[in-house]
Amino acid sequence: MTGDRVQLVTKLLVALCFLVFVAVFLRVGQLQLEPDERLGDYVGLRQSVRFQDPVRGEIYDRRGRVIAATRFAKRVFVDPSKFPDPPGEAIVALSQMLALDPGEVGQRIVSRMSENQAAILAATESGENPRLIQYVSIGDPIDQQLAEQVRGLGIKGVHLEDVPVREYPALDQLANLLGLVGAEHSGLLGFEHAFDEELTGERGQGAYVRDASRKPLWIEPGTWKPAQAGGDVRMSIDLELQRIAMEELHRGIVEFDAAGGRLVMADPHTGEILAIVDLVRDMPGLLQLPLLPEDEKRVPGYELPVGRYDTIRNLGEPEVHPALAKNRCVEHLYEPGSSFKPFIWAAITEAGKAMPDEVFDTEGGLWRTSYGRRIEDVTRRHEMTWSEVLVNSSNIGMIKATERMSFKDVRDKVLELGFGKPTRIGLSTESAGAVTTMKNWSKYTHTSIAFGHEVGVTPVQILRAYGAFARTGDMAGTLVDLRLTGVDPNEPTVVKRVFGSEVCVLVREALVKVAAKAEATMERVHGESGWKYTMFGKSGTADVPVGPAPEGFKYAKARIGYYEDQYNSSFIAGAPFETPRLTIIVVIDDPGPEQIRNREHYGSYVAAPVARRVLERSLEYLGVEPDIVHESEETEQDRLAAIDSE
């Protein structure tokens, strides 16, 4: 043995180790800086992303009353992989606690349990980890107290989660305006849909690192973004006005045996809609127009059954939640009839084609146009001044004056007033309305438009146009949607002048007389009088047009234009006279046959009382100073003053 040997071996050994260390260092460098692509799946954070749903914003009315709010409730869910087996007892206990049918609950749980068992069996064969169902929701969200009781049952695999629940304290009053929130807490239709973006807020999310058993370890710094709660939205609607409107409209509908009614109330100063009501009465036994498949031949000489037809619901429309029902104030068109006359009247007067005191030959109330169309007036007189034409709603006078205008001028004015295009108040299903095209504008159209036919409007549209009379001839362009502050600050306030202010005063003066006539009728029929606010309004009564047949079908009788003896009676009004604070449109759909037999179906008869009552109550509620001082009150005040002075 030599020392050299030991030293040599030692050196060789150390050298070998150094070589290995260098190789290892290089290898680590390679793995860290240039790893194999195949390694990619096994490198880096094993992250899962968890989302946090934002709390949806609340909806308030214009005075801050809650219309829609979100609260959190508990929902019971079951992890079938942990649920007691056999599950019988646990299912009975759970469903008793939740007041659910044990059969249904059992079906939900047991079916998943057997699916899980099958998955485990399959997994043991393939040697992979089984994918188990671990979430079965049970029933609707429950309150905290019941949740505690469920927890108290101590059943394995039964858990509780927080779920947002949307509450509508004023659903009854706002049903088809609000819409609903759907499964993902997103707005469906109506207001919830229109302002979904604003209400939703932003979803929060965070990536958390998980260990091999998928348990969360920590939230990776910088990845956590908390949810942004949705913004609150304040509607222009006033719940109290809405309640008054609903009450009175309902009263009117029942009183006149109508199939339904619509009401929109607005503030003419801003154009904001304060109340919007659409009621449909449940009336069994109404007839539906008989239909034939499109390819079938009609029976010659077929006559429609005589009776009262359903003018509101289309055939085959499914029953839906009231909040998802149509809002006919913006969706359904109607022919405004005489309530359209003020617009034409004002246009003609503005154009100087007729003077207020010009006398028109109204032919004793019965006339044939130059092309032979038969025209009738309700108030039959031989002569009327141009003002009286509007007050008495003379079709003949209106037509004669309208003929002095060109087709284009009339049509342009109609369009200028906003008919034929949606008002965009923020409800997605809004109709544009229908104005005859220039090409199809015939003499016939020109005659019809004079008394509000051959034009389809929505109540919201006509009310906005009517706002011009309540102002000084310009249209309220400030507020375009249903929010209290719906106007975009960057968008200049567009005030569109459509009439001169003198013309508007003339129209208002005439309409006060129209309203007074309606009030007189009201006093006669209902004994109601003593109004505190001067109302100016115009009634309208129009036949109800038959819409197109549902797709794939045709009506059994060809060319049915209108329902026989069924009407839409409307009244459009504003009050008080000098500085109008409210405008309102009331449409009574299809007043009852009894009314029609007695010729009590006119707008002034069925719709005016509703408008009158709503205006009166609403103005009082708003604290508007009355512009009519009654004598009895005067004397009372004098008496009190006299007592004071003594």
Added chain:
Amino acid sequence: MIWGPKVVLRLACGRCPCVLRNGQILFLCALALLTLGVLMVTSAGMQIEQASAEQPIRGDGGLSPIAILSGRIGIYAALAIGAMAVAAFAPASIVDRVIRPRPHRFYQMLGVGALVLVGSLLLVYLPGIAREKNFSARWIEVPAPVLGRVSIQPSEFVKWSLLGLFAWCAVSAGDRLRLFWLGLVPMLIVLGMVSAVIMKEDLGTAVLVGSTGIIILLAAGAKIWHIGVLAPVGLGVVAAGLFTSEYRMKRVTSFVDPYADPAGDGFHIIQSMGAIANGEGVGRGLGHGLQKFGYLPEDTTDFIFAIISEELGLFGVALVLFLYCVLLTTGSDIAKREQRPVARLFILGVIATIGLQACINLLVVTKLAPTKGIALPLISSGGTGWILTSAALGLIIRFDRSQLRGATDPAELTDKAEAETDPPSEPVGALA
């Protein structure tokens, strides 16, 4: 020269009057490695728990230095340092008497030694104290004060004891070692027996023990061709051990293509490489590793190096390698200066054991070699391993201290050692 790291260390210590002695460097290296071990084992063993109403977040902030040092790992490290100190400060008289070669007792000691070693290896099959872990019987469990029941790997004891036995026997055999039948074969028989018994449960340690034994024999002067002739026999046994075991074969196949079965056989090595790759050069930061959370098996023991790479990056890797380099060079320097042949061979055996074990572990973890369960010396969690390795290093420090006797100036000692071209062929006599 190849002693780069040592030069660096010498430069670091500079020409300051208190230049560190080899033994001190060795001690500091071992201490550094052990400290890194405690740190990384704690980090790899870290668990994150979710705070709940029943178990709120603990006010003490979880892991504190005191908690680590007073924990099981800290106690093992303390015991290891204690063992190193005991060995380093063992009375020189006893040490010298023990390492004095006794040629006439060669066969006697070889026989007794072999019996004791094999006997203690067989303890793992003794009912009552045997404890099986991971399907292999490598452990015995005995009651111990403070720590409760302690599990010990007899193969660890044997690994180090064999070094001593071989170093002593090889020197005692003297010229007989150059004889095939009378010297080499008896020693190879003992080596073979011990390795074979270890191999039954632990191929890696068996290969390590066998290799160190051969290295000692070669260094002691056994004829190279003698060993060369017998090499095929040893390799054949290793090959047999490999091919007769299904799981060892799987390790080889998964080494060739781990991605063929990434969720099964290839899982372990892929996760190890994934952990290393996660370091991305700078490391994820101490405690911030991800693979330790259930992805990488054996993260506190055999695969601790992957966690070091992940958390400390290339810097941590360089530090570990540097410390091993210093350990090996310092050890070999002590061996070079050592005059007593038994001590020289023993030192060689210790650095061979530590060096080869580290090499095997590093090659495995970085997938430069097939998966083989073997600990990273002084770092991988393991009480027995830490204590015995430290004790072995303590003995080297003991030898270093003995060298100092008589030399007043380290520089003079260095000069003297370098001046000696021919190391003494005769053992230095006992001082006692």
